[in-house]
Amino acid sequence: MPLLQALRRLGQRPTMQDWPGLIEAYRSWLPVSAATPVITLREGATPLIPAPSLSRLIGRGVLVHLKYDGLNPTGSFKDRGMTMAISKAREEGSEAVICASTGNTSAAAAAYARRGGMRAFVLIPDGYVAQGKLAQALLYGAEVLAVKGNFDRALAIVREVADQYPVTLVNSLNPYRLQGQKTAAFEVIDALGDAPDWLCIPVGNAGNISAYWMGFKEYRDAGLSQTLPRMMGFQAEGAAPMVLGHTVEHPDTIATAIRIGNPVNKENALKAQRESQGGFLAVSDAEILEAYKLLGRDEGVFCEPASAASVAGLLKRREEVPANSTVVCVLTGNGLKDPTTAIEHNDSRFHTGLEPDTSVVASVMGF
Numbered sequence: 001m002p003l004l005q006a007l008r009r010l011g012q013r014p015t016m017q018d019w020p021g022l023i024e025a026y027r028s029w030l031p032v033s034a035a036t037p038v039i040t041l042r043e044g045a046t047p048l049i050p051a052p053s054l055s056r057l058i059g060r061g062v063l064v065h066l067k068y069d070g071l072n073p074t075g076s077f078k079d080r081g082m083t084m085a086i087s088k089a090r091e092e093g094s095e096a097v098i099c100a101s102t103g104n105t106s107a108a109a110a111a112y113a114r115r116g117g118m119r120a121f122v123l124i125p126d127g128y129v130a131q132g133k134l135a136q137a138l139l140y141g142a143e144v145l146a147v148k149g150n151f152d153r154a155l156a157i158v159r160e161v162a163d164q165y166p167v168t169l170v171n172s173l174n175p176y177r178l179q180g181q182k183t184a185a186f187e188v189i190d191a192l193g194d195a196p197d198w199l200c201i202p203v204g205n206a207g208n209i210s211a212y213w214m215g216f217k218e219y220r221d222a223g224l225s226q227t228l229p230r231m232m233g234f235q236a237e238g239a240a241p242m243v244l245g246h247t248v249e250h251p252d253t254i255a256t257a258i259r260i261g262n263p264v265n266k267e268n269a270l271k272a273q274r275e276s277q278g279g280f281l282a283v284s285d286a287e288i289l290e291a292y293k294l295l296g297r298d299e300g301v302f303c304e305p306a307s308a309a310s311v312a313g314l315l316k317r318r319e320e321v322p323a324n325s326t327v328v329c330v331l332t333g334n335g336l337k338d339p340t341t342a343i344e345h346n347d348s349r350f351h352t353g354l355e356p357d358t359s360v361v362a363s364v365m366g367f
């Protein structure tokens with residue numbers, strides 16, 4: 001029985017505090033024990049939002065939902081993996097963590113590490129991290145190192161540092177990250193009652209697609225769902241190593257979160273694609289921006305550009321979606337992360353410098 005119904009039956013008023021965070025909510029599915037200090041900001045339990053405009057666009061009875069993981073405490077799905085990685089680092093006595101990041105991982109690592117009393121070192125590609133994410137890392141008290149190079153280079157450095165010095169790596173090479181992230185698949189099934197037919201997801205380092213696939217399989221194997229989705233991974237055209245089948249030396253896209261040329265989880269992601277009969281496809285920056293604007297304008301959902309790649313991909317492959325099927329698009333990050341892109345790319349009219357006068361305002365309004 002869904003949680004809210006159960007509470008009402010007991011005569012209790014449900015509040016947000018009933019959600020204990022994903023480690024407690026899914027404890028038996030995760031590698032934690034009574035000895036694990038749970039470091040949580042009550043992440044998870046993000047809404048699965050019906051998308052009527054998108055459903056109408058696709059037609060043929062297809063129902064589209066948005067898994068809005070931008071509503072996590074630091075505004076992205078990275079919180080799911082970070083509550084696990086940081087709790088385990090703390091359990092192991094670590095005093096500092098390190099990651100390379102296109103932005104969201106750094107924000108989540110900073111928030112959870114500091115909450116757990118640890119130092120957080122984050123390496124970011126100088127000049128290619130969205131404003132909101134940089135603001136978060138700084139405000140949460142990380143030590144931010146901006147390197148003149150892309151994410152892939154930063155990650156290579158981070159791996160060497162973590163090998164040689166007493167700091168814990170919290171990129172998705174850390175297996176606890178994907179353990180935490182798989183809970184998003186559990187939530188999708190808990191909400192729909194079964195797995196969707198298609199799962200559309202943006203792919204950068206390819207950790208999240210691997211984590212979702214793990215989650216879908218675990219629930220199916222336990223009898224909590226009957227079916228498995230086709231895993232549809234979407235990359236930006238200028239940063240599409242999974243589509244091209246080789247590393248991209250100089251990845252480039254407006255979706256800086258997925259500006260990654262050499263995904264560390266590529267083997268797992270390929271396995272997810274093969275086992276699920278899914279696919280990888282590239283979408284252009286123009287297609288990403290169209291989907292980004294559509295989500296805001298027609299669905300009332302503000303995500304960051306990388307997240308909109310999942311919807312851009314769905315629209316690009318719409319002919320292949322079976323009639324009457326259920327589709328979930330994962331919106332990995334909040335639109336507020338990247339205000340610059342929103343202000344530069346929208347279809348709204350923005351009238352500036354108006355005289356503070358009622359008739360001026362009314363006339364601009366068209367009255």
Ligand code: AN7
Binds near residue numbers: 078100203206208306
């Ligand atoms: C909004 O923060 O790699 O395929 O360093 O921020 O699991 O890498 C972010 C990735 C999609 C891709 N959407 O997920 C980082 C980082 C958003 C993201 C992805 C990212 P993966």
